[in-house]
Amino acid sequence: MVRNLTLAALACWLILxxxxxxxxSAQKTITVTGTAEAEIVPDExxxxxxxxxxxxxxxxxxxxxxxxxxFLTACKSIGLAxxxxxxxxxxxxxxxxxxxxxxxxxPDLKASISYWVKVTNTKKLDELVEKLDDEATQNFSIAKTxxxxxxxxxxxxxxxxxxxxxAKAVYLAExxxxxxxxxxxxxxGLDRVDVPGYVPQTRYTNFLANANYRSEDASDGxxxxxxxxxxxxxxxxxxxxxxx
Numbered sequence: 001m002v003r004n005l006t007l008a009a010l011a012c013w014l015i016l017x018x019x020x021x022x023x024x025s026a027q028k029t030i031t032v033t034g035t036a037e038a039e040i041v042p043d044e045x046x047x048x049x050x051x052x053x054x055x056x057x058x059x060x061x062x063x064x065x066x067x068x069x070x071f072l073t074a075c076k077s078i079g080l081a082x083x084x085x086x087x088x089x090x091x092x093x094x095x096x097x098x099x100x101x102x103x104x105x106x107p108d109l110k111a112s113i114s115y116w117v118k119v120t121n122t123k124k125l126d127e128l129v130e131k132l133d134d135e136a137t138q139n140f141s142i143a144k145t146x147x148x149x150x151x152x153x154x155x156x157x158x159x160x161x162x163x164x165x166x167a168k169a170v171y172l173a174e175x176x177x178x179x180x181x182x183x184x185x186x187x188x189g190l191d192r193v194d195v196p197g198y199v200p201q202t203r204y205t206n207f208l209a210n211a212n213y214r215s216e217d218a219s220d221g222x223x224x225x226x227x228x229x230x231x232x233x234x235x236x237x238x239x240x241x242x243x244x
Contacts, residue, residue, distance in 0.1 A: 028243040029184055030173055034165025036157040037234040042145035045125060045228060047117045048088065049132070050139035053110035064111040067136045074131035075117065078124060089114040116143055122228065145195060147231055154191075154235065161237040162186065169241045181242035189236030196229035 051067050075085050090113045119125050129140070147153065169180045 027184075028178075029240050030169050030178075030180065030243055031238065031240045032165045032169045032172065033189060034161040034163065034168060034237050034239065035234065036160035036164060037232065038153065038157060039230040039232050040147050040153065042228050042231055043120050043148050044146040045119050045121075046143040046145070047119065047125065047128070048139065048141050048143045049115045049117060049137065050112060051115070051133070051136045052112040052138050054135045056135065061110075062136065064113060067133065068113060070133060071115070071136075075128070078127040078131060080117065080119070080124075080128075084118045086116050087113065088116050112138070145228055145231065150193075150233075153233060157233060157235045158188070158237060161235050162239060165237055165239040166241070169239070173241075173243060179244045181244045184240040184242055186240075187238045189238050190234070191236075192232075192234040194232040194234075196231070 049071070051064075051071060053061060053064050053067065055061050072085065091111055117128065119128065132140070166180070173180050
């Protein structure tokens, strides 16, 4: 019985020893980071326009309904769709009880309304400025800028980042007389989108003259027109490749 147990133990030890000898060495790998970036002229420019009632000499008060109608007509006249214009704030009929209470304290209080208008280039922006009522317009400022094909651009840049990572892995591996194999893992790294900030103007007449709003190196494709500051997209991808 003891002899049989001894033989069995010896057999197990031999099997384990053989398995340990046949265990493959750890796979050699190389980890690299690929980066891709692009600077794009925004094709969605959101402008905030603040309008307010005013008194016109010889006519009297120009009420908010007249101002709204004239503004929306002006937007349509330059080819803007209804979806390009949205109300952001309204002091007057929508909050009439509050407006009426404030009116008692300040009889000269005028109703006002704020719109966001989306345009696609500076030429359209100039056309809008030309149509505005000077007396009614209290403010004209850029609210934000965006790029309509951002999702597609992100996808393409991440593909380019992976290709850049592979190219980097190839020349780094060759420096030590190795060759890369297949990818072991791929993980997304830093995603960065730098959108230029804009400082609101108190009067829209200062808007076009303010160089901070425009950049000569960002043409929007309009002949003789200056485009907006570009949006910078940058993406990184970390890739682990096997070494052969």
